Amino acid sequence: MSKQPTVLVIGLGAVGTAYGWRIQQGGAKVSVICRSNYSQASNAGIEIKSAIHGEGLFNPDRVFSSCAQSVADGTIYDYVIVCTKSLPNIVDPAEQIKDCILSTKTVIVLAQNGMDIEKPFVRLFPQNPLILTIVYISATYNDDHSVSYSSFIKLEHSIFKKDPLEVSDIDVQTTQDFHQLLLASGIDSIVVNNLNKARWRKLAINASVNPISVLSGGYTSGELLKIKEAHQLMKASILEIVKIAEAVLDEPLYDIPSEQAVDEALGLFANSPNQVPSSTLRDYDNKKPMEHEVIIRNTLNMAKKHKIDVPILETMYALLVMKEAKNI
Amino acid sequence: MSKQPTVLVIGLGAVGTAYGWRIQQGGAKVSVICRSNYSQASNAGIEIKSAIHGEGLFNPDRVFSSCAQSVADGTIYDYVIVCTKSLPNIVDPAEQIKDCILSTKTVIVLAQNGMDIEKPFVRLFPQNPLILTIVYISATYNDDHSVSYSSFIKLEHSIFKKDPLEVSDIDVQTTQDFHQLLLASGIDSIVVNNLNKARWRKLAINASVNPISVLSGGYTSGELLKIKEAHQLMKASILEIVKIAEAVLDEPLYDIPSEQAVDEALGLFANSPNQVPSSTLRDYDNKKPMEHEVIIRNTLNMAKKHKIDVPILETMYALLVMKEAKNI
Numbered sequence: 001m002s003k004q005p006t007v008l009v010i011g012l013g014a015v016g017t018a019y020g021w022r023i024q025q026g027g028a029k030v031s032v033i034c035r036s037n038y039s040q041a042s043n044a045g046i047e048i049k050s051a052i053h054g055e056g057l058f059n060p061d062r063v064f065s066s067c068a069q070s071v072a073d074g075t076i077y078d079y080v081i082v083c084t085k086s087l088p089n090i091v092d093p094a095e096q097i098k099d100c101i102l103s104t105k106t107v108i109v110l111a112q113n114g115m116d117i118e119k120p121f122v123r124l125f126p127q128n129p130l131i132l133t134i135v136y137i138s139a140t141y142n143d144d145h146s147v148s149y150s151s152f153i154k155l156e157h158s159i160f161k162k163d164p165l166e167v168s169d170i171d172v173q174t175t176q177d178f179h180q181l182l183l184a185s186g187i188d189s190i191v192v193n194n195l196n197k198a199r200w201r202k203l204a205i206n207a208s209v210n211p212i213s214v215l216s217g218g219y220t221s222g223e224l225l226k227i228k229e230a231h232q233l234m235k236a237s238i239l240e241i242v243k244i245a246e247a248v249l250d251e252p253l254y255d256i257p258s259e260q261a262v263d264e265a266l267g268l269f270a271n272s273p274n275q276v277p278s279s280t281l282r283d284y285d286n287k288k289p290m291e292h293e294v295i296i297r298n299t300l301n302m303a304k305k306h307k308i309d310v311p312i313l314e315t316m317y318a319l320l321v322m323k324e325a326k327n328i
Numbered sequence: 329m330s331k332q333p334t335v336l337v338i339g340l341g342a343v344g345t346a347y348g349w350r351i352q353q354g355g356a357k358v359s360v361i362c363r364s365n366y367s368q369a370s371n372a373g374i375e376i377k378s379a380i381h382g383e384g385l386f387n388p389d390r391v392f393s394s395c396a397q398s399v400a401d402g403t404i405y406d407y408v409i410v411c412t413k414s415l416p417n418i419v420d421p422a423e424q425i426k427d428c429i430l431s432t433k434t435v436i437v438l439a440q441n442g443m444d445i446e447k448p449f450v451r452l453f454p455q456n457p458l459i460l461t462i463v464y465i466s467a468t469y470n471d472d473h474s475v476s477y478s479s480f481i482k483l484e485h486s487i488f489k490k491d492p493l494e495v496s497d498i499d500v501q502t503t504q505d506f507h508q509l510l511l512a513s514g515i516d517s518i519v520v521n522n523l524n525k526a527r528w529r530k531l532a533i534n535a536s537v538n539p540i541s542v543l544s545g546g547y548t549s550g551e552l553l554k555i556k557e558a559h560q561l562m563k564a565s566i567l568e569i570v571k572i573a574e575a576v577l578d579e580p581l582y583d584i585p586s587e588q589a590v591d592e593a594l595g596l597f598a599n600s601p602n603q604v605p606s607s608t609l610r611d612y613d614n615k616k617p618m619e620h621e622v623i624i625r626n627t628l629n630m631a632k633k634h635k636i637d638v639p640i641l642e643t644m645y646a647l648l649v650m651k652e653a654k655n656i
Contacts, residue, residue, distance in 0.1 A: 215543055215647045217654035227653075229646035236639065311564065311639040318557035319543045319647075325555075326545035 004029050005181055008070055008077040009060075010097055012037055014139035015111055016083030017046045017147045019187070021058035023081075026185030031062040031070055031077070033100070038065045040145045047146035052153075053186060067099035076102050079178070081109040085283070086117045089293040094120035104128050107174060109157070111135050113206055113279075114294025115199070115302065118160050129174045133157040134198050140276050154188040158195040200245035200253055205265055207295050208237040210280035211316040214290070214323065220275040225266060233312070238262045240310040244299060247306035287327055292320050332357050333509060336398055336405040337388075338425055340365055342467035343439055344411030345374045345475045347515070349386035351409075354513030359390040359398055359405070361428070366393045368473045375474035380481075381514060395427035404430050407506070409437040413611070414445045417621040422448035432456050435502060437485075439463050441534055441607075442622025443527070443630065446488050457502045461485040462526050468604050482516040486523040528573035528581055533593055535623050536565040538608035539644040542618070542651065548605055549597040559594070561640070566590045568638040572627060575634035615655055620648050 005028040009020040012034035024030040034041050045059035064070040071077075080100050086093050093112075101108070104127035110117055111133050121130055134156040139149035157178065159171045175191055182189035192198050209221045212234060216224065224230040239262060245253045254261035283290045296317045303310045333356040337348040340362035352358040362369050373387035392398040399405075408428050414421050421440075429436070432455035438445055439461050449458055462484040467477035485506065487499045503519055510517035520526050537549045540562060544552065552558040567590060573581045582589035611618045624645045631638045 212647070216650035219650065219654070224650075227650060229649055233643060233646040236642075312643045314564075315561060315640045315643045318561040319540070321557055322544035322547065322552075322555060326547070 005078045006075060007031070007079045007081060007181075008033065008100055009081050009083055010067075010100070011082065011084035012041055012046065012060075013083065014141040014147050014149070015135055015137060016081075017048070017058055017141065018050075018137055018139050018149055018153055019081060019083065019111060020060060021046075021048055021056060022053065022153065022185040022187050023181065024058065024061070025053075025056075026181065026187075028181060028185075029061045031064065031075075032060040033064045033067060033070055035065060037145060038063065044145075047144075049146055049148040051150040058147075067097060070100055071102050074102070077106050079107045079109055079181070081111055083111045085289070085291050086112045086114050086294045087289050087291065088117075088120060089297075090289055092120050092124075093117070094124035098124060101125060101128065107131060107178065109133060109178065111155075112294070113202070114291060115203060115298040117294050122160070122162070129171065130160045131157050131175070131178055132160045132195055132199070134192075134195070134202050136202075138272070138276055140282075152188050153186075154190065155182055156190045156192045156195070156198050157182075158192050160195070197245075197249060197253065200241070200249065201265075203295065203299065204238045204241040204245065204253070204262075206278075207241055207299055207313065208234050209269070210278040210290075210295060211292070211320050212237070213278040213281040214284045215316060215319050218277070218281055218285070220277055221269040222272060222275040225270045231266070234266060235259075235262055237312045237316065238265070240303075240308075240313050241299065243308050244303045244306065244310065247308055248302050284323070284327060289328065290320065290324055292317060292324070296320070333406045334403065335359070335407045335409060335509075336361065336428055337409050337411055338395075338428070339410065339412035340369055340374065340388075341411065342469040342475050342477070343463055343465060344409075345376070345386055345469065346378075346465055346467050346477055346481055347409060347411065347439065347513075348388060349374075349376055349384060350381065350481065350513040350515050351509065352386065352389070353381075353384075354509065354515075356509060356513075357389045359392065359403075360388040361392045361395060361398055363393060365473060366391065372473070375472075377474055377476040379478040386475075395425060398428055399430050402430070405434050407435045407437055407509070409439055411439045413617070413619050414440045414442050414622045415617050415619065416445075416448060417625075418617055420448050420452075421445070422452035426452060429453060429456065435459060435506065437461060437506065439483075440622070441530070442619060443531060443626040445622050450488070450490070457499065458488040459485050459503070459506055460488045460523055460527070462520075462523070462530050464530075466600070466604055468610075480516050481514075482518065483510055484518045484520045484523070484526045485510075486520050488523075525573075525577060525581065528569070528577065529593075531623065531627065532566045532569040532573065532581070532590075534606075535569055535627055535641065536562050537597070538606040538618075538623060539620070539648050540565070541606040541609040542612045543644060543647050546605070546609055546613070548603040550600060550603040553594060553598045562594060563587075563590055565640045565644065566593070568631075568636075568641050569627065572631045572634065572636050572638065575636055576630050612651070612655060617656065618648065618652055620645060620652070624648070 007028045007030045009032045042063040045057045048056040107129045109131045136154035159175045242258045280290045335356045337344045337360045370391040373385045376384040435457045437459045464482035487503045570586045
């Protein structure tokens with residue numbers, strides 16, 4: 001891929017903006033599809049306040065409000081990076097981007113949280129290369145249409161194949177090209193061998209902290225850690241997820257004892273300087289749908305399949321779904 | 329007790345008003361202690377809308393705003409009926425009524441929910457007769473200072489002795505006198521042999537439905553029963569309480585299989601014509617403290633003592649405490 005890569009970022013929230021900006025700075029041509037902030041993105045751009053990459057302004061090369069628009073001139077994008085929430089309970093996430101994909105050569109990158117999020121894409125785009133990522137960024141989309149983030153942007157990723165033996169030389173090249181694109185953008189890119197393990201580690205935290213932040217009435221994770229009951233609840237629910245993960249992966253999730261690993265993971269929150277609300281809490285406060293299906297429901301389905309008893313997660317899921325129904 | 333009985337009702341919410349009114353109608357002299365509705369009670373009285381006992385107006389014989397006032401003339405009450413919330417995490421419930429009790433002959437009646445609520449009273453009033461009750465009334469204190477209730481007022485009660493073998497002839501007489509007072513008032517009075525069992529049956533419902541009504545964002549129990557996840561959660565959490573109860577009581581809680589008993593208990597909600605919010609939800613909505621200590625915390629302590637695993641209750645308790653801290 002020697003020519004200037006063309007990238008389409010779908011969803012211009014905190015994550016989409018941060019990635020879009022970096023990747024454009026790295027030399028790619030970046031188009032975006034956005035809705036609520038369409039006029040802001042096309043007229044003034046999105047301001048960036050990053051402790052790591054400095055101040056900046058993300059002026060996308062092209063701004064669209066729909067998939068159809070984004071390919072009206074026949075553009076075949078090298079990459080379509082999906083940065084929207086994954087809400088398969090509301091709409092099929094793959095159907096949503098269907099019209100952007102004019103070729104089976106376009107690499108689809110999922111920059112989303114959750115388990116089994118790839119399934120709708122594998123179903124609808126069986127020929128397209130699919131890259132799954134684990135996003136590590138604590139960013140906030142502010143009311144004044146700026147995005148702040150204080151941490152490094154780290155991205156773990158790997159090409160997705162249902163059967164790892166199917167990974168071809170072309171797939172390896174695809175992964176390397178994406179890796180280079182990220183590195184050129186100053187993103188801490190890591191190609192992982194066992195993406196599922198990394199995904200479960202991230203999910204273990206999300207599926208515990210995010211619902212608790214909403215159900216408890218709105219605390220940041222740092223605040224929760226200071227409350228004895230909350231700390232215990234976070235730990236107990238994370239350990240339920242670890243049990244599911246280990247049944248699914250058929251190997252330990254961590255290289256050290258689980259309890260110790262969980263304590264270390266929670267310790268990162270306690271020491272984090274920027275206390276931002278979880279993405280789920282932000283969605284709740286904004287009366288928007290929350291990502292409970294891919295973060296919790298799909299995980300509970302795996303627990304059921306493997307006959308793992310997870311009463312805490314079941315409880316939080318039920319409460320969250322009821323709360324959402326009252327909220328929206 | 330041939331003379332006109334003197335009764336002091338502490339707390340003029342929905343329960344205190346309904347009992348005070350009935351007992352006055354039954355021929356007793358009823359004084360009350362109230363706070364927020366003091367001027368309403370002393371000037372106009374509290375209007376009653378009862379499907380069973382008809383319309384009425386509760387004009388207490390005397391209205392006070394403190395314990396000291398209520399005994400300033402030296403009155404020794406035959407009965408002090410405690411109808412306030414039990415919030416031992418905030419204030420000692422026995423200390424609160426200390427100044428009303430001028431004699432060890434005064435019968436203290438606790439018309440409150442929860443486990444172990446008697447402990448502070450036994451400690452502070454070891455000589456006074458203590459009657460524990462199970463209140464069955466679905467009543468609402470309305471914003472216009474009226475109280476509505478559509479169900480019969482049923483009261484299960486019994487004298488409390490730590491060791492049942494200590495019940496004396498005088499205790500039996502005390503129980504009978506109270507029973508007669510209630511019957512004269514048109515209250516469905518039932519003297520129970522095994523009060524603990526009745527208490528656990530009531531608690532099993534309260535400790536499940538009440539926190540769920542708050543944590544889910546505000547549903548009545550009838551509404552909750554129509555939501556699959558909520559129904560499952562209620563049933564699962566009630567069954568946790570049944571496990572604790574059976575460990576504490578050392579016998580089955582119900583005469584039929586627990587699952588069936590729980591289904592029947594929940595069925596009563598589904599078929600109830602008046603869908604009112606739980607008392608806990610009303611407290612939450614009014615930004616007042618909730619009764620989670622006596623309803624859940626004390627129950628969790630018993631679970632711990634008997635080594636019963638109750639993850640759902642632990643989860644709901646933690647969330648409720650955090651939510652209260654944000655709310656008040």
